[in-house]
Amino acid sequence: MERKIIVQNASGIAGIVIPENESASSQIYYMLHCIQHRGPDACGIASANGERIFNDKGLGMLSEIFKPDRLEELKGFQAIGQVRMKTPDDRQEENLQPVNVRAHQGPFSLVCSGMLLNNAKLRSEMMESGLIFQGTSDAEILAHLIQNSEGRLIERIEQTVGRIQGSITFLVMTKNTMYAYRSLDGIRSLYLAKLTDGGYAFCSESAGFGLLECEEIREVRPGELIILGKEGYESRRAGISAGRPCAMETVYYSRADSDFGNLSVYEIRKRAGEKLAEREDIDADIVIGVPDT
Template sequence: MPVKEACGLLGIYSSRMDRSIAKTVYYGLFALQHRGQESAGIAVSDLRSIKYHKGLGLVSEVFDEKNLEDLTGKIAVGHVRYSTTGSNSLNNAQPLVVRYHSGELAVVHNGNLINAFEIRQELEKKGFVFHTTTDSEVIAALIAKSGTDLVESAIQLTEKIKGAYSLLIMTKDKLLAVRDPHGFRPLCIGSYNDAYVVASESAALDTIGASFMRDVCPGEIVVFDKSGMSTCNVSVERKSLCIFEFVYFARPDSVIDGVSVYMARWKAGKILSKEHPVDADLVVAVPDSGNVAAIGFSDGTGIPVGMGLIKNRYIGRTFIQPSQRIRNLGVKLKLSVLKELVNGKKIVLVDDSIVRGTTMSQIVNMLKDCGARSVHVRVSSPPVKYSCYFGIDTSSRKELIASSYDIESIRKFVGADSVGYLSIEGLVEAVGMKDRDLCLACFTGNYPLKAPRKGKKYLFEKR
């Protein structure tokens, strides 16, 4: 599944000065690395000023013992990024730290604003100079230009910006957590010793030993300061949690808005086995995206699940791309087939989704080249037919195979003996939330917010 999510956030507000606060954020960011691999950063306030360090690459590549030791304080925010707006450059790495009339502030953002371009133009006409190409800087600029206190500025911000945003805003003495009125992106609160922790996923809380308290509600602004934790709510619109958090993005050990990601994926696989049964010898997952759904499919059918595909976990973002002459190696650089397991068997190949179809076709061919008698593709989500505008880097609609081809044409394209997708009703049942509380736009085209017109420039740069 070659779609990528925007970012992962983690923030800490401690009741005392903490020399290891940056290290705690560092370990928490490891747990969120799956949400972004392009850049990482941490900013810390010691109640006098904000210090920060950020860079391009994975968390382990950006930080070392020395730059973590230099970041001591009482409040901290961290970020891992995958760009959906703006290029992958150091300027666009977060946290974004800006000076304004009240001092300094740091912003980290997960999501995508659909009216960022218009706001940017408006601010530029008033003389504001932007230093990045991200929509996140628009958020920082709106807060910085406000003449009111931070909480009031955050309320005004939510009235101005449109789209998906989970935010952490840090000043020298406060930390704010903000989730958009639709709740597109997850955000939760935990406690750690004498500190509050805010993270994109509960798995990050588990990693640093924090106890889960609750999710940040859609449309909620949570304030952490010397008085403790307080909250205020802006207007809540239709809740529209992104369904792909359960399909693909979140870690399986996370719980989002009360729903276990693992159980949602397991149920999706089991329901898929009832909707599209098949006579087969072995269930094989596309690692790692199809792992849990494959277990569910196996449990639903009694067909054993096996590790027919082995993933090379040492090909990171810095891997040198092959020359054009050998580019047809494709996924063989990342996946290999366990020939002894698949040879002579009828295979059920389970993945979370099919976007362009090129990767799936290569995997099907690899299995057949290694002796599989047949390969039946089963997908634990409905066909992705529409682009996302709320923080997922999906292809343009013309590149989405399901937007142009029916199931039989997709089957022929990927070379499978059969293809079966989970129904929308089946996926909603697996998640266990009401369909009106989920964003299903990538499957249905019914967007919770008015989608930009075709050709309208709503991003600063093309994806």
């Protein structure tokens, strides 16, 4: 039987841990607002306070879904979120993220961006073994893989990373810890910021940290798995590669004021325009970007 790959890579994710602070969901709101261009059709936020995980999501722009009263219900010192763009094959409300899992080793929540190339194969194997799916998202596949692996949660995530194929980034949040992963090819972007108040944050773009006070911002390396808790973070760098950056990040997905490598996206677009101009012999009065994203 032919397996259909569901295209669902249009999205942006963010995560934050702020020790001794209960307003993580408000900070995630601002981060997602900064990357709203990566997904204007749906959004979701999950938060954790060390005892419980709260989750809220819906179809629409961030400002339409998350009014102040809804944000106040998402209490906790850490939070994750996603903004999502609907594609022709991915319009189900069941695919909204974060995905919450009630696992016997403890609950966790998950968001992802990108696409698993072996999602159809993994889904078929899981359904044949009796697992149930609510939608068609890769997030559900990742959640099932984690839940059906063995050992501690970090070991389960490492086993999951070993089974997936494709370009993807994801965040996993328990009641008191956060995990971040960027696939080995490095096609999907993910950044880590150290905050001046002692916290840490993740985002699909560096521009997502624009409303936060940051001491340092760096790319999560291709193949890097990060464990983030109240005491700081640990990096597991097994399998790290140089990566293969996607040109679409600089010409379409990213904001012009985001960074890409050691250059701003604006500077990269400007240099690309200069190279294109070298191939033209038109005597023009003005040059503009089309489309200007």
